[in-house]
Amino acid sequence: MKGLKAYIWPAVEDGDHLRAAQLRIIGVIALTVVVCGGLAGALNFVANYERFPPQAWIGLVTPLTLGALPALARSRLSLRTTGLLTVSFLYVVLTGQAASMGGMAYPVVIYLPGLPILAAFLVGPRAGLGFGVLVGASMGGLFLFRDWVPTPADWDINYYLLGWITITLILLTLAASAVCAIFAHQMAAAGAALEEARKRSDAANQAKTAFLTNISHEIRTPMNAMLGMAQALQQDALGPDQRDKLEMMTRSGDALLRLVNEVLDMARIEAGRLEIVPQNFRLTDTVAMLEGLFAAQALEKGLDFSIRLTGDGERVFVGDPVRIGQILANLTANAIKFTQAGHVQVSLHAHAPDDEGQARITMRVADSGIGIAPEDAKGLFRPFAQAGSAEMRAYGGTGLGLAICRQLCELMDGEISLQSTPGQGSTFTASIAVRAAAPDLVMARPEPQQRDLSALQRLRVLAADDSQTNRLVLRALLDSLVGTLCLVENGQEALDLLDAESFDIVLLDSRMPVMDGLSATREIRRREAGSGQPSLPVYALTANVMPEQVAEYEAAGMDGVLAKPISRDALISTLMSHALHVPEDRDDRPARYLAE
The missing domain is CATH 3.40.50.2300 (Response regulator)
Structure with a gap:
């Protein structure tokens, strides 16, 4: 059933809503003709097979062949070519059927007013008007030259009533062709405007990405000198006061580097270039990374800092440990920054994998900091958004970290949420999807750093x-x-x-x-x-x-x-x-x- 829905009602691809709308119109028309036309063709086949066998077979088979129309529209042929071939084929079949059997009295002519509609959407507004005039003239000809058309013997036709029906169908055809041509023209204009806007947006994103790439290169060059020389100085014998100053300089440089990386990540997200790179990892290594990054900072502020790993934490998973660590690092850094006294507690829980090897990891970072008001929490995961209180803004920051966390969670089929009470702290909960590695996989532990150089x-x-x-x-x-x-x-x-x-x-x-x-x-x-x-x-x-x-x-x-x-x-x-x-x-x- 899902396959049939996708066949008739395809999804929007590459942001091309106009083409998606055209394909959906084709799908609906094809489904309607197959169902209704197939039923009418079956009834016609039963009633007229003995006297008009070719017409009976054509009337039965033709509606069913339109089931291939959506596939033809997706083929290498252009949509205009597909539409022109389809409408021309239907015109020849329908008028041929009517001209060889019953004329305007043959029920198949009820399909003729639909041809200009199909032409307008598939080929273009001018084609819709052209087919409207052609179909109207054909119906008029079928009525005027009705004596040339063979009629089944048992048909008792009221030509006065048939004349009014013909005039009504001609007017309906012309009106439908005009309305659909106008609508198709407006839809094409809207599609062209949308495509132009998309191109401008893509160009702006590319220019922004190029700018951020260049500015990142220019920022990283002096940072390389600052942090590189700081690392070189750490090899020398320094006094406590000098080492404290060096540590402050290094920490400030690392903060600036994180800021540059956040801006670049946001640019990648907006350009659709941020990728998840799956690899084998253990949560125990992630815990060790967090402890190495934040334990000293929490200790300096006198906070009770703890990391708890529960569930299947020793298992080897397949995911992106760099991005998982980035989520945890952003949340933990925020928790320490906004907490002046009390605790920061990080907990990770690895859920057992299901029968298909799919598993989830739940990460929770709770603090006893200043908290966030409900009205401020609503937009907190948007780029450059920060909580509105002056107390919160006084801590600084770009407002990118949580937006990046949300995007990363979504890229890993997860979500992130917040529970907070002003003055009592906040709890951020993130959940992501991973895959369990093969049970027999042995993942080597990282060796201790080589001391003999x-x-x-x-x-x-x-x-x-x-x-x-x-x-x-x-x-x-x-x-x-x-x-x-x-x-x-x-x-x-x-x-x-x-x-x-x-x-x-x-x-x-x-x-x-x-x-x-x-x-x-x-x-x-x-x-x-x-x-x-x-x-x-x-x-x-x-x-x-x-x-x-x-x-x-x-x-x-x-x-x-x-x-x-x-x-x-x-x-x-x-x-x-x-x-x-x-x-x-x-x-x-x-x-x-x-x-x-």
Whole structure:
């Protein structure tokens, strides 16, 4: 039944409401003709088969063939071509039937006024008017030349009454063709205006996304210097006062980075580009992430902070742990921010999977903070919305976090809700759908962070970045760790250096003058394919980390992406994964060593 409904009444695809309306009109007309015309054809077949067998068979089969009309309208033929062929076929069949049997007295002529309606919606307003005139003239001809039309012997026809019926049908046909032509014209104009508005909206979204991508790149460059140098300073011996100041600077930089990421996520949502990436994960790892992020913050404010995991939490699920963690991080950060005393309690419950392996995860974040009034809670999940009280707005924020949480929950077939009482706290509850992994899947636990970094001393690293600031950050982070660090300004210089010396890993910025990172990577892979050399690890070290950009890096042959601002832990982890494969007995340095 659902299949028949979808066949007759298709859904709107790609926002094209005009085409959907046309296909639905076709579906309704096809269903009407099949049912009503099939019944009339069956009665006609029984009554006239002995004297008019061809006409009886045509009258029976023709209505049924229109059941294929919706499928034909969805075919590769254009809608106009489909409509013109269909209306022309019906005109020939119906007028041929009437001309060979009974004329205007034959009941099949009752379908003729419907042809201009069909033509107006399928072909266009002019076709509707044209078929209206043609059908009206055909009916007039059938009446005027009625003596030429064979009539069944048992028919007793009142030609006076038939004349008035003919005039009525002609007038009805002309009126219907005119009305439907006007309506089809207005519908086409509305569809064209809607399509133009959609194009303008898409163009505006693309321009906004491009702007946000560019501004993100420009913001991340100075942030890379600030956070990168802060991470480098953390390796030095600092006094308590200096370390406190460094910690404040790092925390402020992380807050700014979260703000940039929220704006980019909102842009992806509005452009329909935010994707859920399923992978295996455990909720226990999510709990560890939350504790590492927020336990210290809650302790500083004197809050009772707890995380509780219940249900099937040890099971391996298939979902997007990054986005699940983002939801929890947003809700927990808000709870700590708006709570001055009392508690923040995070609870996660993994429901047992059903017979098909589908499961749900319920996440709840409760606090004893300032609470939210009911009138303010209604629009809280809209972008840039914040609760209306001056006390709430004094805490700052963009109003994007909860909107992003709602969108992420919906993308994962879930929902988010709020229960709050002013002055007594708030409870946010989010529910998402996941899938249980195979029971025999063994998911390795993350290994403890490698403390012995001596293997990096035999590693040769080549990095290309046109920003001197970024090169200084790389030098501050790696110069004392790796055996060789060569820094160049663009992809062409990196290729020239690769011609002269050998390296274990290459880091390339995506945007550089002379030659960018993608072009340099393609050239490296082309040379390797021509010479049969093993693949050299190449990573993008870039501030452009939108999903489509990451896909472009992978298509160019890069092995991975390191996002700016640079995370020292992520950078060292990547280098260590390659340093462990470098022979221990290699201690010679490249003859050419670039230092700035």
